[in-house]
Amino acid sequence: MSMKQVVKTTNGPIEYRLTGKGESMILILNGGHCSNCTFPIPFETFLTNHGYQLMIPSRPGYGNTPSSTGRTAEQFADMLIEVLDVLDISSVTVLAISAGGRTALQLAGRHPDRVEKLILQGALTHDDWPDKKIKLLSYLLFNPVVEKGLWHFFRFLIQKYPLGALKIMMKSFTTQPVEQVIRQMSDEQQMEAISFLRLLQSGSGFLNDIRHRSGDLSRIQAPALIIHSKNDGSNPVTHAEYAAKHIPHAELFLSDAESHLIWFSDHHKIIKEKVVQFLKT
Template sequence: MRRPLTHGDDEERATDVVELAQGTVEYRLQHRGRATVIVFYGGHMRAGLALGEDVFADADCSVLVPSRPGYGRTPVSTGRSATGFADVTAALCGRLGIAKVAAVVGVSGGGPTAVAMAARHPEIVERLILQSAVGPLPWPDRRTRLGAQVIFGPVRERATWALVRALLVRAPDTALRLLLRELTTLPAAEVVAGLRPEDRARLTALFSRMRSGHGFVNDLRDLKAGPGPRLPLADVTQPSLVIASRRDGAVPFTHAQALAAGLEHAELLESSANSHFIWFGDDWPTVATQIRGFLSADPASAS
């Protein structure tokens, strides 16, 4: 059941599978310190992939990453909605003996699940961190939705990602420009040219390992009318840190603003990153320092 364990954001990591009353869940649990952080990744990501987790390792936090419904080895039937999978993850914590988590982190399309878990399980969650996250506004637009259903639907997604991998090998710069085109408000060529060699290599490796499974179409279905009233922002009482870039072409900065306005104890941290990927921005070290400070602060001080 276990996959080979490797290191670095650009490599596949070991995962396990557990059978819960609500269904099968794939997850990765990396033990470090006593505090644990749960990370809900967004589209095309699963538990075996990692992005920006260095900040939690540096804070000596253990990391729990479940594959959301339809991704990896978690079937789409396991907690199909954001609220449903929040409850599944609470049950997973119980199975793993995790009574408290220092923070639940929602990345991109994983944002609604993180918000739901903070709202529905405050006895477990001490803080909420949202990174380039989908908020209470309609998302995505109709053109993007229809195109994604065709390209990343369960029937075609395998062929789509095989083509992506082939292009990344044969013409990596061209591939990165195509992949980043919808993820930035800037010209994609400018964003690619501005990447440091090590970040270009990490991003290329990450894209080459992505898959959509049944998960991405399920995400689009769940958010069809926009998270809106289904996103229980008013029920989140924990301190929250919302991080986003105005140059994000995938999830507009207005989502971050709406999240910060709707959460009772929220701080909005603007990244200067050139795309959806805040972890590759020049100011990521500064952002990471603020995340570590947020994790070490007393959560009771926000109430």
């Protein structure tokens, strides 16, 4: 059973969702365009079935967490500590996906006593992204005025031509030939990916994401598991390599998953096993 709640912090409200009944807490920081706390996490049931309670916040600009709560990764990391204080939670494991990575790195670096373990999945880590071209396109396409119409059109496209829409989006998710990637997905994986993409929304959150910085990774004391697809077309594998080099106690696991969407791949089984092994040690 999931419960959606709001905590008032110094900077403003943070919306979050709790699910699962385990004693150990995992704080999940989801990626760009999908950081509304109600957005389904593909491996959510897997983690709760293994006895973990999950806290999933709406990052600033997504859901009912306003951008003013934390436009920078540092600000939001500090406000998340206030949420943990209100809930009387001494420490958590942090699992961050894609654009959620920089907040996770700031959280682990600025508050090492509150982060037990750190897991990064396809996460942004170094500050070379985005370049000027991507930043300009992001401001044009994902500003709050335009993004609603853009995603509305994409959902129309999914409804009319679901496989075609998946192929269009997959071009930005993989370094492999798109047709090859689609063929390797089962029908079920294709439908799960389409359902996932149907829910994407940027709000004002993505424009915050592209301005985030990761901070000094050498401050991080928690053991870290860095998972990344070798074929990630969204966030190059250099992000994983950078984190593995600069986080003192890091383990790098490069997956053969066909794209950034590692959950919709046969290789995800190995990834899940790796995550559980890391959590249990």
